[in-house]
Amino acid sequence: MNTIALRISDFLKQYPPFNMLQQDQLLAISGAVEVIYVEPENFVFKTTEDVKSVFYVVREGAIGLYREDTQNLVDECDEGDIFGLRALIRQGNYKLTAKALEESIVYSISSDLLEEYITSNMEANKFLMKSFASNISLRPDSTWQSPPSTMSIGDFNEAESITYSKNPITCNPNTLIQHAAKTMTDNRVGSIIITDNQKPIGIITDKDLRVKIATGQVSIKASVTEIMSSPVITYLETISVAEAQIAMLEHKITHLCITKDGTPNSILTGILSEHDILVIRENNASVLVKEIKRCQTSLELQQIRIRSEALLKRYLEQNLPINHISKIISAINDNITKQVISLVQKDMPTKPPTAYAWMSMGSQGRHEQLLLTDQDNFLVFDNVQEADYETTQNYFLEFAKKITENLNTVGFEYCPANMMGSNPKWCLSLSEWQSQFKRWITHPDQDHLMLCTIFFDFAFVYGDQTLADKLTENIFDAIDSHDIFLNYLGLNALNNPPPLSFFRNFLVESSGEHKDQFDIKARAMVPLVDAARLLILSKHIASINNTTARYQKLMALEPQNKDIYEACLLSYEDLLRFRTRQGLKHKDSGRFIDLQQLSKADRLELKSSFKAIKSVQELIQTRFKLSQLM
Amino acid sequence: MGWFKKHSYPPFWNEYISSFDNHSEKELHHIRFVVFDTETTGLNPKSDRILSIGTIAIINNTIIISDQLEVYLKQDTFNAETVKIHGLLKAGKLEKVTEEAAIMEFLKHIKNAVLVAHHAAFDIAMVNACLKRMGLPNLKNKVVDSGFVYQNTLNSANPNLHFSLDDLSKQFNIPQHDRHTASGDAYITAVLFLKLIALLRHQKANLKLDDLIIPKKRIGLL
Numbered sequence: 001m002n003t004i005a006l007r008i009s010d011f012l013k014q015y016p017p018f019n020m021l022q023q024d025q026l027l028a029i030s031g032a033v034e035v036i037y038v039e040p041e042n043f044v045f046k047t048t049e050d051v052k053s054v055f056y057v058v059r060e061g062a063i064g065l066y067r068e069d070t071q072n073l074v075d076e077c078d079e080g081d082i083f084g085l086r087a088l089i090r091q092g093n094y095k096l097t098a099k100a101l102e103e104s105i106v107y108s109i110s111s112d113l114l115e116e117y118i119t120s121n122m123e124a125n126k127f128l129m130k131s132f133a134s135n136i137s138l139r140p141d142s143t144w145q146s147p148p149s150t151m152s153i154g155d156f157n158e159a160e161s162i163t164y165s166k167n168p169i170t171c172n173p174n175t176l177i178q179h180a181a182k183t184m185t186d187n188r189v190g191s192i193i194i195t196d197n198q199k200p201i202g203i204i205t206d207k208d209l210r211v212k213i214a215t216g217q218v219s220i221k222a223s224v225t226e227i228m229s230s231p232v233i234t235y236l237e238t239i240s241v242a243e244a245q246i247a248m249l250e251h252k253i254t255h256l257c258i259t260k261d262g263t264p265n266s267i268l269t270g271i272l273s274e275h276d277i278l279v280i281r282e283n284n285a286s287v288l289v290k291e292i293k294r295c296q297t298s299l300e301l302q303q304i305r306i307r308s309e310a311l312l313k314r315y316l317e318q319n320l321p322i323n324h325i326s327k328i329i330s331a332i333n334d335n336i337t338k339q340v341i342s343l344v345q346k347d348m349p350t351k352p353p354t355a356y357a358w359m360s361m362g363s364q365g366r367h368e369q370l371l372l373t374d375q376d377n378f379l380v381f382d383n384v385q386e387a388d389y390e391t392t393q394n395y396f397l398e399f400a401k402k403i404t405e406n407l408n409t410v411g412f413e414y415c416p417a418n419m420m421g422s423n424p425k426w427c428l429s430l431s432e433w434q435s436q437f438k439r440w441i442t443h444p445d446q447d448h449l450m451l452c453t454i455f456f457d458f459a460f461v462y463g464d465q466t467l468a469d470k471l472t473e474n475i476f477d478a479i480d481s482h483d484i485f486l487n488y489l490g491l492n493a494l495n496n497p498p499p500l501s502f503f504r505n506f507l508v509e510s511s512g513e514h515k516d517q518f519d520i521k522a523r524a525m526v527p528l529v530d531a532a533r534l535l536i537l538s539k540h541i542a543s544i545n546n547t548t549a550r551y552q553k554l555m556a557l558e559p560q561n562k563d564i565y566e567a568c569l570l571s572y573e574d575l576l577r578f579r580t581r582q583g584l585k586h587k588d589s590g591r592f593i594d595l596q597q598l599s600k601a602d603r604l605e606l607k608s609s610f611k612a613i614k615s616v617q618e619l620i621q622t623r624f625k626l627s628q629l630m
Numbered sequence: 631m632g633w634f635k636k637h638s639y640p641p642f643w644n645e646y647i648s649s650f651d652n653h654s655e656k657e658l659h660h661i662r663f664v665v666f667d668t669e670t671t672g673l674n675p676k677s678d679r680i681l682s683i684g685t686i687a688i689i690n691n692t693i694i695i696s697d698q699l700e701v702y703l704k705q706d707t708f709n710a711e712t713v714k715i716h717g718l719l720k721a722g723k724l725e726k727v728t729e730e731a732a733i734m735e736f737l738k739h740i741k742n743a744v745l746v747a748h749h750a751a752f753d754i755a756m757v758n759a760c761l762k763r764m765g766l767p768n769l770k771n772k773v774v775d776s777g778f779v780y781q782n783t784l785n786s787a788n789p790n791l792h793f794s795l796d797d798l799s800k801q802f803n804i805p806q807h808d809r810h811t812a813s814g815d816a817y818i819t820a821v822l823f824l825k826l827i828a829l830l831r832h833q834k835a836n837l838k839l840d841d842l843i844i845p846k847k848r849i850g851l852l
Contacts, residue, residue, distance in 0.1 A: 001700045003814060008695065035821070037691065060805075105821065
């Protein structure tokens with residue numbers, strides 16, 4: 001019995017990564033904690049000291065981490081914060097000095113326990129990777145992999161567990177076939193399970209009655225055991241959609257029995273039919289996409305958009321990987337947009353005078369739009385004779401206007417900055433767009449850079465894809481001949497430094513409608529998006545717009561910086577999930593967060609993502625030699 | 631006489647005594663302190679009994695959570711009045727041991743450590759009373775009273791000042807978890823002790839164990 005250890009675990013379990021551990025693991029750690037009292041201005045460790053084989057958690061008070069001398073405060077740790085871990089893993093000297101800013105009580109935890117319980121736990125390890133991103137790996141023999149990101153929409157529901165019939169219709173082995181058929185008819189079911197002592201021993205389906213009875217092969221007065229299929233295929237109730245489908249295909253059957261322990265030797269608790277699976281599929285992404293194609297009005301499409309929001313909520317509740325969720329939701333949004341355009345095109349009095357492409361940009365272009373936000377789009381049409389330019393543009397402006405109106409009806413509100421294809425500035429021919437992009441690249445002033453960050457994340461939605469491809473080529477050609485542009489884009493990417501110097505008080509908006517709220521988009525997400533765009537453009541990679549996909553690509557291209565990119569990726573996913581949850585909860589864009597309402601654990605999570613921002617911004621600063629430009 | 635007596639003592643006592651053979655440590659940061667607290671049926675060391683003992687060790691200004699003891703004792707004497715304070719019923723759910731077993735465990739755990747308790751004289755008297763019932767001499771350990779150490783920080787000559795653990799934990803900002811359980815109070819006393827030592831260091835650069843210990847003549851004052 002160790003009441004004190006119990007109290008320590010009560011404290012630790014409020015904070016990541018300890019809240020990701022099992023109770024017994026946490027108790028083992030708590031029982032081995034050493035408690036240190038540090039007076040203000042006293043040191044826990046200094047850069048000159050050898051690394052101790054422990055790391056620290058602040059119990060009370062505040063510990064400042066300083067670089068080199070004690071002038072340069074780098075980080076401030078308070079209740080629940082971890083420090084001294086990076087040096088421990090790096091096994092070198094302390095890079096920072098830890099000094100108490102006020103009277104503090106600190107828990108010290110041995111590195112052995114870290115290895116035994118924390119880095120071996122995938123969730124906890126992920127958290128540490130994110131918090132302590134650097135050029136080192138926490139586990140050199142990294143045994144776990146990032147979750148696969150290649151799931152298609154069709155596969156998506158497979159991970160979900162199934163709702164199944166919990167009151168299966170049964171009969172005993174002595175029942176006559178005729179009586180069993182009557183029971184099935186009365187209960188309007190297509191199958192009956194034959195049970196012995198509540199254990200399933202066989203099954204009769206409509207098909208058996210058709211094949212074996214209606215053909216006169218067996219008498220209706222025979223007992224059910226004559227025609228039942230036996231043994232039955234049994235599963236635990238936790239079976240997933242994918243498992244169920246595979247089992248049905250493998251055994252060429254349409255019904256699975258659910259039993260208490262998953263074997264035929266335990267009590268029958270339910271039955272799962274092919275039909276149950278169909279019902280689940282009805283509200284999944286692929287079904288929604290199919291229905292979109294049948295919609296004839298924007299009001300019908302609006303209904304689908306609303307249903308997709310329910311889907312989004314369910315996915316979030318099930319904790320499915322956020323990049324998968326955003327792929328699904330983006331695919332639905334893309335398909336709705338496509339359907340809107342094709343409906344509008346049919347409605348136009350004449351056919352389009354030339355080829356065109358409808359492009360989405362910003363978060364929609366990056367396929368990161370989870371919540372309903374406003375539309376950002378533009379239109380490019382093929383080059384025409386100068387004499388025809390005006391009539392062609394007018395046609396497409398009219399066309400775009402109808403598209404944006406319909407999108408607005410569906411639920412994508414008009415862009416307040418009018419960045420839409422219905423704006424004459426954003427409805428241009430290919431050559432006009434090309435020279436415009438070139439102008440932005442060669443004259444990278446503040447406005448042009450801002451436009452680049454929005455327009456260069458474009459994605460083709462509808463029309464003639466070759467036009468989109470030509471735009472992309474053009475951008476790279478222009479960047480190649482003006483490579484100073486990337487340095488300017490780099491400077492722009494550093495515009496939003498992470499709010500690392502505000503620990504207890506996050507940097508909040510100081511004025512305006514969102515006073516005292518934290519702008520998660522501008523302060524945390526945009527920096528990561530900007531960094532990913534810059535780095536991927538510098539690698540001449542055009543096909544990847546999505547921020548997490550960009551970081552994945554960067555991880556593959558630069559193994560030496562894998563840890564930084566991985567930290568960015570994990571942070572971005574967390575932020576996206578966080579923002580989406582906030583948005584669903586408050587029925588808004590989720591952009592402004594009231595910090596008072598956040599739990600300490602949430603705040604620590606947020607804070608850990610700032611560290612990733614910091615490392616990638618440092619990398620950008622060095623790579624693009626930005627200190628010379630500043 | 632002592633020579634004969636020593637041989638009649640049980641092995642656990644001899645083992646305890648032999649832990650004092652080695653040259654005792656003088657440097658504060660090398661000394662093993664065992665902070666402890668007892669919950670009792672009442673305030674009379676002669677007639678009341680120990681209900682539980684909680685300890686926690688301090689070495690080099692660090693509380694070692696794994697170096698601890700928490701024992702609950704089987705009761706013959708039972709005082710319904712004090713149940714309200716410590717919450718230990720005569721036959722609660724906790725696993726309990728006999729007084730003798732508890733003392734054996736306690737001695738094995740503390741060895742030659744310097745004992746620390748708040749108003750230590752009482753807790754020491756309670757343990758010594760147990761030892762007496764077992765036919766054994768008093769505890770041999772040096773004892774630090776955190777109440778006395780606090781008085782030292784005040785530079786006050788008034789020996790009659792009395793500060794409860796409650797008062798001091800409030801004054802020193804120590805959260806009161808598990809107050810009135812032996813382990814909980816031992817932990818609070820341990821944190822208090824660390825803070826007091828830090829305070830005294832400011833007053834006296836080269837702090838020694840003797841600075842913490844009540845001069846002999848005053849031992850026994852409750």
